[in-house]
Amino acid sequence: MSTATAVDERVSKASPLTRLMRRPEIGALMGALVVYIFFAVADQTGTFFSLDGTARWTDVASTYGIIAIAVALLMIGGEFDLSSGVMIGSSGLFAGLLMTEYNIGVWPSIFLTFLFAAAIGFTNGWLVVTTGLPSFIVTLAMFFSLRGINLGVTKLLTDTVRVAGIAELPDGSPRPGYESAKAVFASDFSAYSFRIAVVWWLVLTVLATLVLTRTRFGNWIFAVGGDSNAARNVGVPVRRTKIMLFMYVSMSSCLVGIISLMRLKSMQAGQGVTQEFIFIIAAVVGGCLLTGGYGSAIGGTIGAAIIGMAFIGIAYAQWNTDWTWLFLGLILFVAVLTNSLIRRRFQGARK
Amino acid sequence: MTETSSHEPAALALENVGKRFGSVIALSDVSMSVPKNQVTCVLGDNGAGKSTLIKILSGVHTPSDGQMYVNGEPTTFGSPREALDMGIATVFQDLATVPLMAVWRNFYLGNEPTRGFWPFKGLRTKYAKESCKAELAEMGIDIRDTEQPVGTLSGGERQAVSIARAVHFGANVLILDEPTSALGVKQSGVVLKHIRNAADAGVSVVFITHNPHHAYLVGDNFYLLNRGQMMAEYTKENVSREELVKAMAGGAELDALAHELGAKG
Numbered sequence: 001m002s003t004a005t006a007v008d009e010r011v012s013k014a015s016p017l018t019r020l021m022r023r024p025e026i027g028a029l030m031g032a033l034v035v036y037i038f039f040a041v042a043d044q045t046g047t048f049f050s051l052d053g054t055a056r057w058t059d060v061a062s063t064y065g066i067i068a069i070a071v072a073l074l075m076i077g078g079e080f081d082l083s084s085g086v087m088i089g090s091s092g093l094f095a096g097l098l099m100t101e102y103n104i105g106v107w108p109s110i111f112l113t114f115l116f117a118a119a120i121g122f123t124n125g126w127l128v129v130t131t132g133l134p135s136f137i138v139t140l141a142m143f144f145s146l147r148g149i150n151l152g153v154t155k156l157l158t159d160t161v162r163v164a165g166i167a168e169l170p171d172g173s174p175r176p177g178y179e180s181a182k183a184v185f186a187s188d189f190s191a192y193s194f195r196i197a198v199v200w201w202l203v204l205t206v207l208a209t210l211v212l213t214r215t216r217f218g219n220w221i222f223a224v225g226g227d228s229n230a231a232r233n234v235g236v237p238v239r240r241t242k243i244m245l246f247m248y249v250s251m252s253s254c255l256v257g258i259i260s261l262m263r264l265k266s267m268q269a270g271q272g273v274t275q276e277f278i279f280i281i282a283a284v285v286g287g288c289l290l291t292g293g294y295g296s297a298i299g300g301t302i303g304a305a306i307i308g309m310a311f312i313g314i315a316y317a318q319w320n321t322d323w324t325w326l327f328l329g330l331i332l333f334v335a336v337l338t339n340s341l342i343r344r345r346f347q348g349a350r351k
Numbered sequence: 352m353t354e355t356s357s358h359e360p361a362a363l364a365l366e367n368v369g370k371r372f373g374s375v376i377a378l379s380d381v382s383m384s385v386p387k388n389q390v391t392c393v394l395g396d397n398g399a400g401k402s403t404l405i406k407i408l409s410g411v412h413t414p415s416d417g418q419m420y421v422n423g424e425p426t427t428f429g430s431p432r433e434a435l436d437m438g439i440a441t442v443f444q445d446l447a448t449v450p451l452m453a454v455w456r457n458f459y460l461g462n463e464p465t466r467g468f469w470p471f472k473g474l475r476t477k478y479a480k481e482s483c484k485a486e487l488a489e490m491g492i493d494i495r496d497t498e499q500p501v502g503t504l505s506g507g508e509r510q511a512v513s514i515a516r517a518v519h520f521g522a523n524v525l526i527l528d529e530p531t532s533a534l535g536v537k538q539s540g541v542v543l544k545h546i547r548n549a550a551d552a553g554v555s556v557v558f559i560t561h562n563p564h565h566a567y568l569v570g571d572n573f574y575l576l577n578r579g580q581m582m583a584e585y586t587k588e589n590v591s592r593e594e595l596v597k598a599m600a601g602g603a604e605l606d607a608l609a610h611e612l613g614a615k616g
Contacts, residue, residue: 214473216463219452223460226449233411233447234516235432235461293451 024287025299027339031285031331032306039313048316051192058194061308062201063256064275065301068282069201069208070252072300074245075283076212078225078292079128079135081249083120083142084279088272090146091117091257093154096163096267099175106177114254120146121250125243135246147273154269164266178262185255186262197259201301204252208297221245226293281328282307285335306331360423362387362524362555363408363439368417370403377403378579381417385524390546390556392566394599395576401559404576405528408557409441410434435461438523442513442530450502454494455483457501458516487515510534514542518549525549526557531565543569563599567592575599 020026040049047053067084074081091113098109124142128135154161169175187196212218220241223231232238253272261267284290285306286299310327361384370378378400385391395401406412407419410428419426421437428434431441441447448457456479464475464482480497487494492511494504501509510533517525527546531539547569550556560566566573573590575583575598583598 210473214476216465216472216474219456219460219463219474222452222456223449226451230443230447230449231460233409233431233441233443235430235435237432289451293449 021342024294024296024339025302026287027335027342028286028299028302028306031335031338032302032309035306035309035313035331039309039317042313042317044318045316048313053312053316055190055192055194057308057312058198058201058305059308060311061305062195062197063259064278064282064307065201065304066197066204066256067249067252067275068279068286068300068304069204069297070245070249070300071279072283072286072288072295072297072303073208073212073221074249075280075288075290076225076292076295077221077242077245078228079242079245080139080280081124081246082136082139082276083124083146084139084249084253085272085274085276086143086146086150087117087120087250087253088257088260088275089150089267089270090120090272091254092261092267092271093150093163093269095258096166096261097154097157100163100165101157106175106181110181110258113258114251117250117254117257118247121247122243124250125246128246129239129242143276147270150269161269162266166261166267167265181258182262185259197256200255200259201304205298205301208300212297217241217244222293224292278307278328279304281332285332287339303335306335359387361385361420362422363557364420364423365407365414366418366420368407368414368419370407370412371415376579378407378414379416381576381579381581383574383581383584385555385557386572387523387555388550388553389571390550390558390569391572391574392570393557393559393574393576394561394563394566394595395559396561396599398578399576400579401561401576402528403579405441405443405526405557405559408434408526409439409443432461435520439526440517440520440524441526441528442510442517443528448501448509448513451500453498454501454504454512455480455497458483458486458497458512458519462520486519487512511538511542514545518545518554523553524555524557526559528559529561530558531560531562539565561599563595564592567595 043049043053048057067088071081071084094116095109095113098104098112099106104112120142124135124139127133127138131138151161154163167175167178183196185196185200188194189196212221220231220236223234223236224238224241228238257267257272260271279300282303283295283300284303286296286301286303288295288299307328310331311321311324314321314324314327364382364384366382368378368381369376381400381404383391383393393401393404403412407414410431410433413427413429419428421439426437434441449460452460455476459479464479465472466475467473483497484494487497492508492515494508494512501512504512510530514527514530517527530542530546534542543565546556546558550569550571558566558570567587571587573585573587573595574581575585585595585598
């Protein structure tokens with residue numbers, strides 16, 4: 001098929017630079033570089049640039065990133081999940097209570113918690129596709145419900161607002177299975193104490209990118225977010241695709257919940273609340289279109305990296321950390337603005 | 352009703368089908384049959400119920416009354432997927448393409464070519480891009496770059512991609528909803544040629560249009576839909592183009608209009 005492969009003379013040859021600039025996450029990548037250099041210069045302690053400093057900010061970025069990737073995929077699929085933050089607490093508490101109150105083994109508890117998270121995600125997705133209500137409302141309701149349940153159930157079962165004693169049994173001996181679970185979810189490695197969560201983050205970035213760009217399911221994600229009616233008309237299972245995305249988000253939150261539980265050996269009933277917007281910021285900064293149908297998984301990862309650098313960089317610059325939120329607000333606005341400018345500049349007449 | 356003149360069952364047939372949306376009766380008591388390897392035209396003006404009819408044929412809506420038959424077998428579609436699985440492909444008026452997605456991704460949407468086995472099942476992206484371009488070229492549609500988003504194509508090009516996709520995947524029945532309404536004269540001609548070619552190649556085509564001239568060029572059978580009811584049924588042998596145009600425009604009304612305009616002139 002020479003006509004198929006021959007270069008069409010009507011297409012001006014796009015330079016590798018222009019091709020690169022057309023990627024959805026390019027604005028975020030350049031933003032990440034600027035933020036990195038900015039904090040490397042503003043650094044008062046001389047550690048931000050070092051491997052130690054890198055271990056610190058990637059630690060913050062990883063737990064945000066694991067969920068931000070899922071939120072990015074969901075956003076590409078045209079939906080929101082505001083319960084992604086509170087799910088961290090819910091899953092940590094669920095696993096912790098199974099271990100401490102019901103004496104279920106560590107690994108079976110973790111397994112059951114992932115099932116629980118899948119069920120919550122399914123409920124979110126099922127409600128959204130069945131009622132046709134905006135996912136913003138449905139998951140906001142789920143957010144407040146879970147927030148209430150987290151407090152209520154924890155108080156009911158432990159008489160406090162936290163679940164503690166994950167590492168030891170009541171008699172003080174080590175809890176069987178805790179060490180192996182900690183190795184998988186919360187260990188450090190290398191002399192600079194990089195966290196294992198960073199590995200989870202990067203592996204999930206690669207997996208999500210492959211799924212999004214190289215599988216049928218990925219094609220369906222773009223389609224249901226871009227035009228769900230058109231997608232349905234050509235035979236894409238829209239409901240199933242959306243429900244699976246919601247399940248992926250809540251299971252990512254669950255993974256972070258388990259990671260936190262293994263690190264802290266306890267879980268507060270309020271854990272994770274208010275973080276849901278950080279994930280959304282990361283996805284949007286990473287180039288995902290709020291209205292769906294456009295974006296990338298790696299964008300969510302870069303967005304999370306920027307937020308991680310900001311949290312740690314502001315501390316290393318020895319500014320008052322209260323300013324972090326202002327910084328995040330500005331980053332969000334500037335990133336979205338540059339993203340839309342870049343898109344217009346390098347895509348020519350393309351919308 | 353479901354039988355054609357031959358003994359072969361119709362590829363697709365409706366018997367006394369009706370569709371209500373709440374108190375609105377969109378279709379009532381519609382019967383038609385789509386003979387194999389022929390072009391069956393459904394003519395109707397705006398609001399005649401053409402879109403509802405097409406959505407029933409393609410599985411988007413389930414009929415409120417009556418029965419649908421595929422190859423003579425009573426059938427009910429729960430979703431467009433089920434219709435597709437039975438080889439009934441549809442090109443919708445609202446195009447069924449996703450503007451933000453690349454041409455090749457749209458072309459294979461819902462029918463993505465994959466290789467390998469789960470969980471390592473991957474899209475054959477290189478093959479998909481090349482075969483998409485070849486497939487479109489074969490239909491006389493010259494897309495510059497299959498990586499460009501469909502939203503950047505002109506209306507005619509988008510229509511062409513949708514039709515090429517349906518022809519490519521429509522194994523035995525192809526339903527076209529107003530395929531020529533957004534096209535220029537030359538592109539309309541190309542599309543009509545494709546419709547005829549598809550029928551000659553063994554595809555049963557349902558061609559829904561409000562243009563009797565286009566219908567008469569390629570059609571074998573004609574149904575006239577008005578206000579949700581099937582008003583008339585013709586075959587190519589027993590109707591002339593003038594009669595079809597007249598019937599479509601409401602016959603007597605057109606005479607009256609011509610008279611009125613003539614009197615003024």
